[in-house]
Amino acid sequence: MSETLAKPAADQTAADPTAEVLYEVADGIAVITLNRPERLNTISGPMLASVSRFMLEANADPKVRVVILTGTGRAFCAGLDLVDATQGSGIGSEKQQQAVSVNLDLRNTPPTILFAMDKPTICALNGAAAGYGLDTALGCDIRIMAENAKLAAAFVKRGVVPESGGTWLLPRLVGWSKAAELIFTGRTLSAAESLALGLASEVVPADELMPRARAIAAEIAANAPLAVQSAKRLMRMGLEETFNDHVHHVYLQFLQLIRTQDFKEGMTSFLEKRPADFQGR
Secondary structure (H helix, E strand, O other): OHHHOOOOOOOOOEOOOOOOEEEEEEOOEEEEEEOOHHHOOOEOHHHHHHHHHHHHHHHHOOOOOEEEEEEOOOEEEOOEOHHHHHOOOOOOOHHHHHHHHHHOOHHHOHHHHHHHOOOOEEEEEOOEEEOHHHHHHHHOOEEEEEOOOEEEOOHHHHOOOOOOOHHHHHHHHHOHHHHHHHHHHOOEEEHHHHHHHOOOOEEEOHHHHHHHHHHHHHHHHOOOHHHHHHHHHHHHHHOOOOHHHHHHHHHHHHHHHOOOHHHHHHHHHHHOOOOOOOOOO
């Protein structure tokens, strides 16, 4: 499905540490950081566009094997910027609603891009994820939470619904009954509760969050990237197809993979009892 993603724009670097969205790539790991701590990383229109562009860049970059999303300050993302909206600008304002009705392209929004990406994604939740931030976190493949982090499905408390995938993702992650309870009540979950429900893979002390996220990312990045991406693609396809159709698609992917140099390297390194050096081809 990655071919359906729009191509990234040419200028997508965020070297400026004061930028509202930061992007860095090192050792096969891309890190996208929401950097608006004074506003709890609430999402403005320009931030939305930046996050989308960096996701597209990461997915298209052969050097990137894993993507980490995180935030700075006390929150991962407290949702859309309602302050801007109430002041007549930003997401949710009348002006923005008119623009959206004319120019809406759901292929280029972070939740849709996250779902279509073949690169594995890890959300390192440094603090609360509410509203749009919750949907974005749920859209990642793996969630690691700091002990102080929370997940807040407070949409109905603001007069809206989970607008960016939450109504599709949450029932699949925790089952219909629990998803209904969380969405209808607008309840906030602690990190411990999130872990118990399977919404988080791990909960760690705050100062260990990024080291742990990077460690998991490095473990993934050390594997054959074509195989990892194929596995993610098949898992995504399996959400909506029959078992027999899925087995057929798995076989087609398998036939492609055993023709790759990475497959040969995987077999050779195993026989030679050494770490594999996968090149993604």
